[in-house]
Amino acid sequence: xxxxxxxxxxxxxxxxxxxxxxxxxxxxxxxxxxxxxxxxxxxxxxxxxxxxxxxxxxxxxxxxxx
Amino acid sequence: xxxxxxxxxxxxxxxxxxxxxxxxxxxxxxxxxxxxxxxxxxxxxxxxxxxxxxxxxxxxxxxxxxxxxxxxxxxxxxxxxxxxxxxxxxxxxxxxxxxxxxxxxxxxxxxxxxxxxxxxxxxxxxxxxxxxxxxxxxxxxxxxxxxxxxxxxxxxxxxxxxxxxxxxxxxxxxxxxxxxxxxxxxxxxxxxxxxxxxxxxxxxxxxxxxxxxxxxxxxxxxxxxxxxxxxxxxxxxxxxxxxxxxxxxxxxxxxxxxxxxxxxxxxxxxxxxxxxxxxxxxxxxxxxxxxxxxxxxxxxxxxxxxxxxxxxxxxxxxxxxxxxxxxxxxxxxxxxxxxxxxxxxxxxxxxxxxxxxxxxxxxxxxxxxxxxxxxxxxxxxxxxxxxxxxxxxxxxxxxxxxxxxxxxxxxxxxxxxxxxxxxxxxxxxxxxxxxxxxxxxxxxxxxxxxxxxxxxxxxxxxxxxxxxxxxxxxxxxxxxxxxx
Numbered sequence: 001x002x003x004x005x006x007x008x009x010x011x012x013x014x015x016x017x018x019x020x021x022x023x024x025x026x027x028x029x030x031x032x033x034x035x036x037x038x039x040x041x042x043x044x045x046x047x048x049x050x051x052x053x054x055x056x057x058x059x060x061x062x063x064x065x066x
Numbered sequence: 067x068x069x070x071x072x073x074x075x076x077x078x079x080x081x082x083x084x085x086x087x088x089x090x091x092x093x094x095x096x097x098x099x100x101x102x103x104x105x106x107x108x109x110x111x112x113x114x115x116x117x118x119x120x121x122x123x124x125x126x127x128x129x130x131x132x133x134x135x136x137x138x139x140x141x142x143x144x145x146x147x148x149x150x151x152x153x154x155x156x157x158x159x160x161x162x163x164x165x166x167x168x169x170x171x172x173x174x175x176x177x178x179x180x181x182x183x184x185x186x187x188x189x190x191x192x193x194x195x196x197x198x199x200x201x202x203x204x205x206x207x208x209x210x211x212x213x214x215x216x217x218x219x220x221x222x223x224x225x226x227x228x229x230x231x232x233x234x235x236x237x238x239x240x241x242x243x244x245x246x247x248x249x250x251x252x253x254x255x256x257x258x259x260x261x262x263x264x265x266x267x268x269x270x271x272x273x274x275x276x277x278x279x280x281x282x283x284x285x286x287x288x289x290x291x292x293x294x295x296x297x298x299x300x301x302x303x304x305x306x307x308x309x310x311x312x313x314x315x316x317x318x319x320x321x322x323x324x325x326x327x328x329x330x331x332x333x334x335x336x337x338x339x340x341x342x343x344x345x346x347x348x349x350x351x352x353x354x355x356x357x358x359x360x361x362x363x364x365x366x367x368x369x370x371x372x373x374x375x376x377x378x379x380x381x382x383x384x385x386x387x388x389x390x391x392x393x394x395x396x397x398x399x400x401x402x403x404x405x406x407x408x409x410x411x412x413x414x415x416x417x418x419x420x421x422x423x424x425x426x427x428x429x430x431x432x433x434x435x436x437x438x439x440x441x442x443x444x445x446x447x448x449x450x451x452x453x454x455x456x457x458x459x460x461x462x463x464x465x466x467x468x469x470x471x472x473x474x475x476x477x478x479x480x481x482x483x484x485x486x487x488x489x490x491x492x493x494x495x496x497x498x499x500x501x502x503x504x505x506x507x508x509x510x511x512x513x514x515x516x517x518x519x520x521x522x523x524x525x526x527x528x529x530x531x532x533x534x535x536x537x538x539x540x541x542x543x544x545x546x547x548x549x550x
C-alpha cells in the first residue's frame with residue numbers, strides 16, 4: 001500500500017487516541033511523586049488534574065479543525 | 067516615516083526592559099545565582115519565560131508565512147507537536163532532572179552515560195546556539211532597518227547592548243523576569259491583531275468563509291499523506307513522537323529555567339502552565355498569516371504576511387506595540403540562549419576538559435563568556451545574510467542529533483538497563499545514520515523517526531554486552547514510581 005493513500009481521518013483518529021491515552025496515563029504516576037515539594041496538599045496542585053483540561057482543549061481544537 | 071507614538075512605545079519598551087533586568091540583578095552572588103537564579107523562580111515566571119524562549123522573532127515571522135501557505139496545519143507545531151511532550155516533561159523528565167540535582171541536560175547525560183556524551187552534546191548545542199543568536203540579532207536588525215531606517219550595524223549594536231546589559235549582570239533571574247514582561251507584550255499585541263482582524267473580515271463566520279473559499283484545506287489540522295511539507299504521517303511520527311519530545315524534554319535553553327524554579331513542584335507547574343499558554347500561541351503566530359490571505363494581501367512571498375498585517379491592519383500606536391512584540395520575541399530567545407550557552411561552555415565543556423579549573427570562578431567565567439558569546443554573535447550578525455547556507459548546515463547538523471538524543475534520554479530516564487558505552491555507540495552511529503538518510507534526501511520528519519527507532523534498538527542491544535552503572539548511582543538518575 002502506498003503511504004500516500006493513507007486517509008486523513010486516520011490522523012484525526014490517531015490524535016484522539018494519543019490525547020485520550022495521555023489523559024489515562026497521567027494517573028499511573030503516583031500522587032506522592034507529583035506533590036513532592038508542593039506548598040500544600042490541595043487537590044488543585046495535583047498536575048494530573050491540570051493535564052485533563054489541557055487534553056480536552058486539544059481534543060476540541062482537533063475536532064474543530066477536522 | 068515612523069509615527070511618533072510608535073517610536074515612543076519602542077523607546078519606552080527598551081527602557082522598561084533594561085530597568086526590569088537590572089532591578090532583579092542585585093542578588094547574583096555566585097554561579098548558582100547566575101545560571102539557576104539561586105533556584106528561586108516562581109512557576110508563573112518560569113512558565114512565561116518558557117514561552118518567551120520558545121517563540122523566536124524569525125519563528126514569529128516564519129510561522130505566519132507558513133500559515134499563509136498551508137493554513138491551520140502550521141498550528142500542529144503548537145498543539146500535537148508540543149502539548150504531549152510538555153506534559154511528559156512536566157510529569158517525568160523535570161522530576162528526574164531535579165532529583166539528579168544537575169545544572170544542565172548535558173550534565174544529566176554525563177552522569178547517566180559518560181563525559182564523552184556530555185561534552186559532545188554540549189559542544190554541538192553551543193555551536194548551534196551561537197549561530198542562532200547571530201541569526202536572531204540579524205533578523206531584528208533587518209526589521210529595525212525596514213521599520214526605522216536604522217543601518218544593520220546600529221540595530222545589532224543597540225539590541226545587543228540592551229540584551230547584554232541585563233544578561234551579563236543578572237543571569238537567569240534577569241532573563242526570566244524580562245521574558246515574562248516580553249511574553250505579556252507579545253500576547254497583548256497578538257490579541258489586538260486577532261480582534262481587529264476578525265472585526266474587519268465580518269466576524270468568525272465571515273473570516274472562515276472567505277478563507278476556505280479559495281483554500282479549502284486551510285482550516286484542516288492534518289494535510290494529506292503525500293503533502294510536500296507536512297504529510298500527516300510525518301507530523302505524527304516525526305514531529306509528535308520524536309522532534310517535539312527531544313525539544314521539550316531535552317533542550318537546555320528551555321529546561322534551564324525549570325531547573326531555576328524554587329521547588330520541583332514549581333518546575334513541573336511551570337511546564338504545565340506553559341502548555342496552557344502554548345495552546346493559545348497559534349492566535350499570535352498562525353492567525354496573522356491567515357488574515358493576510360483573507361484580506362488578499364499583495365505580498366511577494368509568504369514571510370511578508372506578518373509585516374503586511376502590522377502595516378495594514380493596525381493603527382499608529384498599536385503597530386508600535388506589535389513591533390515591540392517582535393523585538394520582545396527576539397530578545398527573549400536571544401537572552402535565554404546566551405545564558406544557557408554560557409552555562410554549557412562553563413560547566414559541561416570547561417568543567418570536564420579542564421578538571422583542575424577553579425569552580426569558585428564559575429560566576430566570573432560565566433559572565434565573561436556571556437559577553438564574549440554575545441560579541442561573537444554581534445560580529446557575525448551583519449554577515450548572516452551571506453552565511454545563509456552555513457546556518458542551514460548547522461541547523462541540519464543539530465537535527466541529526468534529535469532522534470538518537472531522545473532515545474538516550476528516554477531509555478536513560480526510564481530504565482536501568484542501558485549503559486554508558488552503549489550510549490556513546492548509539493549517539494555516534496545514530497548520527498551517522500541520520501546523516502546518510504538526510505544525504506539521500508529523506509524528509510526530515512521521517513529521518514527523525516527512523517533514527518529514533520534505530521537508536522532505541524541499538525542502545526538496548528549494546529547494553530547487554532557492556533557494563534552498567536552501580537545501582538546506587540542509578541537511584542538518583544532513573545524515574546521511579548515510588549508509591550501509588
